[in-house]
Every structure is written in C-alpha cells, then in structure tokens.
Amino acid sequence: MAMNTDKNSYTIIFAIAMVVVVGxxxxxxxxxxxxxxxxxxxTEKQQNILFAMGIADTEDPNEFVPAEKAQELFDQYVGEEQYIVVGDKAQKSKDAFSIEVKKENDKVKQDAxxxxxxxxxxxxxxxxxxxVVPMRGNGLWDAIWGYVSLDKEFKTVKGAFFDHKGETPGLGANIKEAYFRDDFIGESILDASGNYKGITVKKGNADPKNVDKGDNEVxxxxxxxxxxxxxxxxxxKGIKMYQPYFETLKK
Incomplete structure (x- = not known):
C-alpha cells in the first residue's frame, strides 16, 4: 500500500529523518x-616555537621550517624539555604543549x-x-599573540614571533614583518639595575635603528x-608572569 505523502504525519516524519541523517x-x-x-x-605551534629560536630549514631566517619537518626539528631542538609553570614552580610535562594561553587567561578572569x-x-x-614563552594580548581590532625566546640569564631576547587575527594590513598587521620583530632580538628586558622592565614599542623612539639594546625600547x-x-x-605581561620561576633558576 502506498504511503499518503499529503498527510502532516508524513511531513513530520520526513523532517525528523532528514535532521537525523544530516546531523x-x-x-x-x-x-x-x-x-x-x-x-x-x-604543527603550527612547533613552527612558531622553532621560529622564535631562529631555526629555519633554509638560509633565510625569516622562513618557517616546512610543515613536514616541524615534528622532526622540534624533537631535535626541544624534545622533552617542555614544562608547565605555576607560580615559581615548574614540572616537566608534554601536556605543556596542549595548554592554550587564551583559555588560561579566561580561567583567571572567571576565578581570581x-x-x-x-x-x-x-x-x-x-x-x-x-x-621560549608563549603570550597573547589585544591589538586594535582583535587578538594578537606570539612567542619570545630568552637567553639562559633571562636578560636578553634571542628571538620573537608575532601574529594577529585582524589588524589593519600595512599598519598593525606589520607585527608579522621581519623589520619589526627583528628589533626585539638582542634587546634587554632588564633595566640598568637588573630589575625586570620589559620592552616598550615606542613611537618617536630616539634609537630608530635600534643600536642601543639596553634602552628596553623598539x-x-x-x-x-x-x-x-x-x-x-x-x-x-607575558614575560613578567614567568619571572617568579626564572628567579629560582638564577639562584
């Protein structure tokens, strides 16, 4: 016996079936x-970390390592030296790789x-x-993020990588460009007294060629x-949060 497709029940059953199938x-x-x-x-995270260490697969330091080589090179240069830092303590853990800075920021906002x-x-x-420390912040339009590598004295920047979600092309989007991020290399994060100061992106900087690496400015x-x-x-802020742990390594 043929089904009567004009009935409302048929329409409902057909709709439910389609929802189930599509779902x-x-x-x-x-x-x-x-x-x-x-x-x-x-892979992208591995490429960014390696980039902040100045590791490239070609002679051009501004090139990322190829995606197909990221795991191999990450194992070679970083390997199991991955840590989760909480306050002034750190624990070696491969789970460090799965931690997302944005989610941690959100948790802090929700629970002081x-x-x-x-x-x-x-x-x-x-x-x-x-x-190498990851970091995340806010640009003009949306999120910005990056990785900065420090020397073992926790005094000097050795490399940096920055990216963004929606900054203006030709303007704020230039945080990705070599001329900007390379200015951070060699810059001190400490003041003349050895106290943490960080680095300021300064308009009208008196050192536009960034010759003075001790002025804490780019x-x-x-x-x-x-x-x-x-x-x-x-x-x-990104580097300062690690300072309590870094101080324990200086002793």
Missing part, C-alpha cells in the same frame, strides 16, 4: 576532521583564585639555551599606535 553526517565529518585540525595546530598554568619550552641550538610601526601598545602590554 549524523555533520557529526561524522567533524569527528573525521578533528584529528587533522589538531595535527595542523600542533585560579592558578594559571603556563607552558615553557626550553630549546638548545649551537650549544645555547633558549627559553621603534613603533607607522600608523599603528594601538597595535604597538598592545604588543608592549603583551610582551611585558
């Missing part, structure tokens, strides 16, 4: 893509008593140690004052 397909697709998305995020977990990556290249980007201020706040 199942979407769930399957999301599940299938999750592993790939997670793998891509992991929450103890922030901070990932730290210690790499070694040409006999030198690099302490030259600002033209037409991007708010983004520059965001980088200043991000770098200062």
């Amino acid at each position: 199942s397909l979407l769930a399957f697709t999301a599940s299938s893509l999750k592993d790939r998305i997670d793998a891509n995020k992991r 008593n929450y103890q922030r977990k901070m990932p730290l990556f210690i790499g070694k290249k040409d006999g030198q140690e690099y302490y 030259d600002a980007m033209a037409g991007a004052t708010i983004t520059g201020d965001g980088v200043t706040a991000m770098v200062k």
